[in-house]
Amino acid sequence: MLPIGRNRAVVIKRFWKDIYNRDEKQSLMRYLIDRDGVLADFERSVLETYRERHPEKPFVPPEQRSGFFYMEQQYPEDCRPLLREIYNAQHFFRDLPLITGATDALGELEQQGNEVFICTSPLLSNPYCISEKLEWIERQFSHDWVDRTIFIKDKTIILADFLIDDRPEVTGVQQPTWEHILYTQPYNRDVSGKRRLTWQDWRTVLR
Numbered sequence: 001m002l003p004i005g006r007n008r009a010v011v012i013k014r015f016w017k018d019i020y021n022r023d024e025k026q027s028l029m030r031y032l033i034d035r036d037g038v039l040a041d042f043e044r045s046v047l048e049t050y051r052e053r054h055p056e057k058p059f060v061p062p063e064q065r066s067g068f069f070y071m072e073q074q075y076p077e078d079c080r081p082l083l084r085e086i087y088n089a090q091h092f093f094r095d096l097p098l099i100t101g102a103t104d105a106l107g108e109l110e111q112q113g114n115e116v117f118i119c120t121s122p123l124l125s126n127p128y129c130i131s132e133k134l135e136w137i138e139r140q141f142s143h144d145w146v147d148r149t150i151f152i153k154d155k156t157i158i159l160a161d162f163l164i165d166d167r168p169e170v171t172g173v174q175q176p177t178w179e180h181i182l183y184t185q186p187y188n189r190d191v192s193g194k195r196r197l198t199w200q201d202w203r204t205v206l207r
Protein backbone atom coordinates (compact mmCIF):
# COMPACT_ATOMS: atom_id res chain seq x y z
CA MET A 1 0.00 0.00 0.00
CA LEU A 2 1.47 3.40 -0.99
CA PRO A 3 1.72 6.14 1.62
CA ILE A 4 -0.74 9.00 1.18
CA GLY A 5 -0.22 12.76 0.82
CA ARG A 6 3.16 14.30 0.02
CA ASN A 7 5.10 11.08 0.41
CA ARG A 8 2.88 9.35 -2.07
CA ALA A 9 3.36 12.21 -4.55
CA VAL A 10 7.14 11.86 -4.19
CA VAL A 11 6.95 8.12 -4.79
CA ILE A 12 4.80 8.62 -7.89
CA LYS A 13 7.11 11.32 -9.22
CA ARG A 14 10.14 9.04 -8.77
CA PHE A 15 8.26 6.22 -10.47
CA TRP A 16 7.55 8.25 -13.60
CA LYS A 17 11.05 9.71 -13.63
CA ASP A 18 12.51 6.21 -13.50
CA ILE A 19 10.23 4.92 -16.21
CA TYR A 20 10.61 7.74 -18.69
CA ASN A 21 13.80 9.41 -17.54
CA ARG A 22 12.11 12.65 -18.58
CA ASP A 23 14.37 14.98 -16.59
CA GLU A 24 17.30 14.02 -18.76
CA LYS A 25 15.33 13.97 -22.00
CA GLN A 26 13.23 17.09 -21.73
CA SER A 27 14.92 18.91 -24.63
CA LEU A 28 15.02 15.87 -26.91
CA MET A 29 12.52 14.81 -29.51
CA ARG A 30 10.47 11.77 -30.34
CA TYR A 31 10.62 10.70 -33.99
CA LEU A 32 8.35 8.29 -35.81
CA ILE A 33 9.98 6.90 -38.94
CA ASP A 34 7.86 5.28 -41.61
CA ARG A 35 9.34 2.15 -43.19
CA ASP A 36 8.22 1.72 -46.83
CA GLY A 37 9.51 4.50 -49.05
CA VAL A 38 11.65 5.86 -46.18
CA LEU A 39 13.80 2.98 -44.95
CA ALA A 40 12.89 0.28 -47.50
CA ASP A 41 12.64 0.94 -51.23
CA PHE A 42 9.18 -0.44 -51.97
CA GLU A 43 8.64 1.05 -55.43
CA ARG A 44 12.10 0.28 -56.76
CA SER A 45 11.63 -3.37 -55.84
CA VAL A 46 8.18 -3.59 -57.42
CA LEU A 47 9.38 -1.92 -60.61
CA GLU A 48 12.51 -4.07 -60.97
CA THR A 49 10.60 -7.30 -60.45
CA TYR A 50 7.82 -6.20 -62.79
CA ARG A 51 10.25 -5.35 -65.58
CA GLU A 52 12.09 -8.64 -65.16
CA ARG A 53 8.89 -10.66 -65.29
CA HIS A 54 7.06 -8.63 -67.91
CA PRO A 55 9.61 -6.98 -70.21
CA GLU A 56 6.99 -6.62 -72.93
CA LYS A 57 4.63 -4.57 -70.78
CA PRO A 58 4.62 -0.78 -70.44
CA PHE A 59 6.09 0.68 -67.27
CA VAL A 60 6.41 4.04 -65.54
CA PRO A 61 10.01 5.10 -64.80
CA PRO A 62 10.56 6.65 -61.34
CA GLU A 63 10.97 10.18 -62.71
CA GLN A 64 7.52 9.97 -64.29
CA ARG A 65 5.78 8.69 -61.19
CA SER A 66 3.24 11.07 -59.78
CA GLY A 67 0.68 10.66 -57.08
CA PHE A 68 0.77 8.32 -54.14
CA PHE A 69 -1.35 5.28 -53.58
CA TYR A 70 -0.91 3.18 -55.44
CA MET A 71 1.68 3.06 -58.20
CA GLU A 72 -0.60 0.74 -60.16
CA GLN A 73 -3.07 3.58 -60.66
CA GLN A 74 -0.61 4.99 -63.20
CA TYR A 75 -0.57 1.71 -65.11
CA PRO A 76 -3.02 0.36 -67.70
CA GLU A 77 -5.81 -1.77 -66.28
CA ASP A 78 -4.36 -5.09 -67.50
CA CYS A 79 -1.01 -4.46 -65.77
CA ARG A 80 -2.37 -3.75 -62.31
CA PRO A 81 -2.90 -7.37 -61.18
CA LEU A 82 0.71 -8.08 -62.22
CA LEU A 83 1.94 -5.37 -59.86
CA ARG A 84 -0.31 -6.50 -57.01
CA GLU A 85 0.92 -10.04 -57.43
CA ILE A 86 4.47 -8.81 -56.79
CA TYR A 87 3.87 -6.93 -53.56
CA ASN A 88 1.40 -9.44 -52.15
CA ALA A 89 3.86 -12.32 -52.54
CA GLN A 90 5.77 -14.10 -49.81
CA HIS A 91 9.31 -12.70 -49.31
CA PHE A 92 8.48 -9.36 -50.94
CA PHE A 93 8.68 -7.38 -47.66
CA ARG A 94 11.55 -9.48 -46.36
CA ASP A 95 13.74 -8.75 -49.37
CA LEU A 96 13.18 -5.03 -49.98
CA PRO A 97 16.37 -3.04 -50.60
CA LEU A 98 17.48 -0.62 -47.92
CA ILE A 99 17.37 3.07 -48.81
CA THR A 100 20.91 4.45 -48.75
CA GLY A 101 21.79 6.28 -45.56
CA ALA A 102 18.84 5.02 -43.53
CA THR A 103 20.78 2.99 -40.96
CA ASP A 104 23.31 5.77 -40.33
CA ALA A 105 20.55 8.36 -39.96
CA LEU A 106 18.52 6.37 -37.43
CA GLY A 107 21.66 5.54 -35.48
CA GLU A 108 22.69 9.18 -35.40
CA LEU A 109 19.25 10.40 -34.34
CA GLU A 110 19.40 7.94 -31.46
CA GLN A 111 22.92 8.90 -30.49
CA GLN A 112 21.76 12.48 -30.17
CA GLY A 113 19.49 11.17 -27.39
CA ASN A 114 16.20 11.32 -29.28
CA GLU A 115 13.50 8.68 -28.95
CA VAL A 116 13.17 7.03 -32.35
CA PHE A 117 10.49 4.53 -33.37
CA ILE A 118 9.78 2.84 -36.68
CA CYS A 119 6.09 3.43 -37.35
CA THR A 120 4.65 1.45 -40.21
CA SER A 121 1.27 0.55 -41.58
CA PRO A 122 0.72 -3.14 -42.37
CA LEU A 123 -0.37 -4.05 -45.88
CA LEU A 124 -3.14 -6.44 -44.95
CA SER A 125 -3.50 -7.90 -48.45
CA ASN A 126 -0.12 -9.55 -47.91
CA PRO A 127 -0.39 -12.16 -45.11
CA TYR A 128 3.40 -12.19 -44.64
CA CYS A 129 3.73 -8.42 -44.34
CA ILE A 130 4.04 -7.99 -40.56
CA SER A 131 6.36 -10.88 -39.81
CA GLU A 132 8.56 -10.12 -42.82
CA LYS A 133 8.80 -6.43 -41.95
CA LEU A 134 10.04 -7.39 -38.48
CA GLU A 135 12.50 -9.86 -39.98
CA TRP A 136 13.79 -7.14 -42.30
CA ILE A 137 14.14 -4.61 -39.47
CA GLU A 138 16.10 -7.07 -37.36
CA ARG A 139 18.43 -7.89 -40.25
CA GLN A 140 18.98 -4.36 -41.56
CA PHE A 141 19.05 -2.59 -38.16
CA SER A 142 19.10 -4.80 -35.06
CA HIS A 143 16.86 -6.65 -32.66
CA ASP A 144 16.57 -3.49 -30.54
CA TRP A 145 14.71 -1.85 -33.41
CA VAL A 146 12.17 -4.65 -33.49
CA ASP A 147 11.20 -3.60 -29.96
CA ARG A 148 10.79 -0.05 -31.20
CA THR A 149 8.53 -0.86 -34.15
CA ILE A 150 4.90 0.22 -34.10
CA PHE A 151 2.39 -1.30 -36.52
CA ILE A 152 -0.57 0.98 -36.91
CA LYS A 153 -2.99 2.09 -39.60
CA ASP A 154 -3.70 5.46 -37.97
CA LYS A 155 -0.47 7.24 -37.08
CA THR A 156 -2.28 10.33 -35.78
CA ILE A 157 -2.98 8.68 -32.44
CA ILE A 158 0.72 8.24 -31.62
CA LEU A 159 2.23 11.06 -29.57
CA ALA A 160 5.49 12.33 -31.05
CA ASP A 161 7.25 15.48 -32.22
CA PHE A 162 7.97 14.41 -35.81
CA LEU A 163 6.74 11.86 -38.32
CA ILE A 164 9.01 11.24 -41.30
CA ASP A 165 6.85 9.67 -43.98
CA ASP A 166 6.77 9.59 -47.79
CA ARG A 167 2.97 9.69 -47.94
CA PRO A 168 1.84 13.20 -48.94
CA GLU A 169 -1.03 13.32 -46.44
CA VAL A 170 -1.14 11.38 -43.20
CA THR A 171 -4.56 11.72 -41.65
CA GLY A 172 -6.62 9.89 -39.06
CA VAL A 173 -9.07 10.23 -36.23
CA GLN A 174 -7.31 13.07 -34.47
CA GLN A 175 -5.19 16.13 -34.99
CA PRO A 176 -1.62 14.79 -34.77
CA THR A 177 0.85 16.14 -32.21
CA TRP A 178 3.71 15.60 -34.66
CA GLU A 179 4.95 17.64 -37.57
CA HIS A 180 4.83 15.60 -40.74
CA ILE A 181 8.14 15.88 -42.58
CA LEU A 182 7.97 14.40 -46.08
CA TYR A 183 10.59 11.91 -47.12
CA THR A 184 11.19 13.02 -50.70
CA GLN A 185 10.24 10.55 -53.40
CA PRO A 186 9.39 11.17 -57.08
CA TYR A 187 5.69 10.59 -56.40
CA ASN A 188 5.48 13.34 -53.75
CA ARG A 189 7.63 15.97 -55.42
CA ASP A 190 4.61 18.18 -56.23
CA VAL A 191 3.51 18.45 -52.60
CA SER A 192 4.21 21.84 -51.03
CA GLY A 193 3.74 23.36 -47.60
CA LYS A 194 5.75 20.75 -45.71
CA ARG A 195 9.38 20.39 -44.80
CA ARG A 196 10.99 17.52 -46.67
CA LEU A 197 14.19 15.55 -46.42
CA THR A 198 16.14 12.55 -47.62
CA TRP A 199 18.86 10.61 -45.76
CA GLN A 200 21.34 12.74 -47.71
CA ASP A 201 20.19 16.16 -46.46
CA TRP A 202 18.39 15.34 -43.19
CA ARG A 203 21.05 16.86 -40.92
CA THR A 204 20.55 20.29 -42.50
CA VAL A 205 16.75 20.06 -42.47
CA LEU A 206 16.46 18.93 -38.84
CA ARG A 207 19.14 21.23 -37.51
Ligand SMILES: [Mg+2]
Binding pocket: 034, 035, 036, 037, 038, 165, 166, 167
Ligand atom coordinates in the same frame (compact mmCIF):
# COMPACT_ATOMS: atom_id res chain seq x y z
MG1 LIG B 1 5.69 4.92 -46.67
